[in-house]
Amino acid sequence: MSDERAVNARTTYRHGDLREALVEAGVEMAREGGPRAVVLREATRRAGVSPNAAYRHFTDRDALLQVVSDTCLGFAADRIEAEFDAHPPTGDAEADARMMLRSVGTGYIGFAREEPGLFRTAFSVPDNLQRAGDASKAGRRGRTPFQLVGLALDALVATGVLPPERRPGAEFQAWATVHGLGMLVIDGPLRGLTDPMIDAATERLLDMVDRGL
Amino acid sequence: MSDERAVNARTTYRHGDLREALVEAGVEMAREGGPRAVVLREATRRAGVSPNAAYRHFTDRDALLQVVSDTCLGFAADRIEAEFDAHPPTGDAEADARMMLRSVGTGYIGFAREEPGLFRTAFSVPDNLQRAGDASKAGRRGRTPFQLVGLALDALVATGVLPPERRPGAEFQAWATVHGLGMLVIDGPLRGLTDPMIDAATERLLDMVDRGL
DNA sequence: ATGTTCATGTGTACACTGTCCACAAGAGTA
DNA sequence: TACTCTTGTGGACAGTGTACACATGAACAT
Numbered sequence: 001m002s003d004e005r006a007v008n009a010r011t012t013y014r015h016g017d018l019r020e021a022l023v024e025a026g027v028e029m030a031r032e033g034g035p036r037a038v039v040l041r042e043a044t045r046r047a048g049v050s051p052n053a054a055y056r057h058f059t060d061r062d063a064l065l066q067v068v069s070d071t072c073l074g075f076a077a078d079r080i081e082a083e084f085d086a087h088p089p090t091g092d093a094e095a096d097a098r099m100m101l102r103s104v105g106t107g108y109i110g111f112a113r114e115e116p117g118l119f120r121t122a123f124s125v126p127d128n129l130q131r132a133g134d135a136s137k138a139g140r141r142g143r144t145p146f147q148l149v150g151l152a153l154d155a156l157v158a159t160g161v162l163p164p165e166r167r168p169g170a171e172f173q174a175w176a177t178v179h180g181l182g183m184l185v186i187d188g189p190l191r192g193l194t195d196p197m198i199d200a201a202t203e204r205l206l207d208m209v210d211r212g213l
Numbered sequence: 214m215s216d217e218r219a220v221n222a223r224t225t226y227r228h229g230d231l232r233e234a235l236v237e238a239g240v241e242m243a244r245e246g247g248p249r250a251v252v253l254r255e256a257t258r259r260a261g262v263s264p265n266a267a268y269r270h271f272t273d274r275d276a277l278l279q280v281v282s283d284t285c286l287g288f289a290a291d292r293i294e295a296e297f298d299a300h301p302p303t304g305d306a307e308a309d310a311r312m313m314l315r316s317v318g319t320g321y322i323g324f325a326r327e328e329p330g331l332f333r334t335a336f337s338v339p340d341n342l343q344r345a346g347d348a349s350k351a352g353r354r355g356r357t358p359f360q361l362v363g364l365a366l367d368a369l370v371a372t373g374v375l376p377p378e379r380r381p382g383a384e385f386q387a388w389a390t391v392h393g394l395g396m397l398v399i400d401g402p403l404r405g406l407t408d409p410m411i412d413a414a415t416e417r418l419l420d421m422v423d424r425g426l
Numbered sequence: 427a428t429g430t431t432c433a434t435g436t437g438t439a440c441a442c443t444g445t446c447c448a449c450a451a452g453a454g455t456a
Numbered sequence: 457t458a459c460t461c462t463t464g465t466g467g468a469c470a471g472t473g474t475a476c477a478c479a480t481g482a483a484c485a486t
Binding site: 169178187189191205210211 | 389393397401404405
């Protein structure tokens with residue numbers, strides 16, 4: 001019963017939860033070096049297990065990366081929800097809905113800046129509309145980032161800020177805008193700008209979305 | 214003088230222009246498989262040269278990828294300029310300026326869809342504001358994509374569509390938006406959507422920029 | 427308790443990668 | 457003609473993903 005979970009030393013032949021251990025190791029590597037740093041052999045090493053053991057849980061190195069990537073998306077969702085919590089409803093339904101959409105944006109960018117490795121990893125694996133709401137990509141509260149944008153937009157429609165006829169597909173506009181900014185901040189021309197400058201750029205961008213949606 | 218350029222067979226000891234040949238090989242690999250497919254040894258193989266010969270021209274595999282990436286950005290610029298050409302000025306300066314910005318967007322997305330591998334490669338290497346206008350990233354007409362957005366925005370200011378006080382930093386908004394859509398189309402939730410659907414999403418996004426800038 | 431089964435981990439091996447080192451070829455110059 | 461410096465070669469090594477055959481032991485049926 002002395003189940004040394006996180007520690008790589010183990011006495012039993014069976015690991016206990018190797019799959020989870022590999023994913024956690026993968027996330028840690030991704031945090032430091034992005035998707036390229038997610039190395040299968042290194043993950044098994046950190047889990048204190050032989051390289052081939054990984055193949056009992058993942059068909060491929062890419063399969064591991066896929067799961068790691070999904071996990072990272074879940075973290076992004078958590079970060080966005082944290083932003084929600086930081087701006088609780090005031091009672092002004094319209095302003096609250098607006099703030100909700102902004103929170104998606106600021107949370108998203110915050111995640112990109114605080115965890116660039118995880119951010120890059122989250123979007124290094126091809127996705128599609130079917131998988132966008134997949135439970136494996138959800139955060140602690142069970143929602144994916146993509147669903148969170150949708151929620152914010154629904155609130156905008158409910159309070160009459162956004163005309164219903166503009167609702168369908170609106171997540172793509174909001175998403176693309178914020179995602180683009182995230183990429184620019186991490187790997188693009190905006191790299192190395194000071195925090196206040198990035199904050200300003202974020203605010204302007206969200207203003208644009210607010211006006212133009 | 215029988216300089217068999219593109220062919221990998223060569224008679225002389227010296228290659229002639231190995232550096233260029235390696236870059237071209239790299240671009241071809243990037244076209245098929247994105248940045249991960251840019252393999253140094255394979256490039257030398259295609260150039261008909263031993264693996265280590267590459268190190269006379271690039272310090273690193275990453276150095277090669279950097280140059281390949283810059284080249285891809287140049288292609289993106291070409292694609293955008295082609296979109297300019299497809300929509301020549303009509304005489305209505307205001308409408309022309311608007312169309313110019315739209316062309317940046319449609320050209321950009323067009324490039325992403327037509328050459329996903331090159332697009333991914335172009336943005337796989339970290340960049341910064343200093344390098345954004347670097348000549349190595351320019352297209353045939355000597356302008357980088359980033360500079361082309363700037364040009365379009367300048368035209369909007371010149372025709373009075375965009376208030377001058379909003380000009381500084383506006384390329385970041387335009388760029389982020391379009392870049393984000395590009396990523397969504399290639400690797401994100403919008404992957405696999407039909408062309409008309411993507412066209413519609415692009416139009417809506419550009420409308421948003423037009424309204425909200 | 428005992429034997430069997432089958433998921434899970436091990437060991438060996440191979441092809442392939444990036445990269446280091448010492449050496450070779452030969453174009454350009456003294 | 458001899459010397460030099462750039463460019464390409466050959467061999468080697470560590471590290472990676474992954475295939476195959478084998479070992480272990482937890483769970484379950486007897």
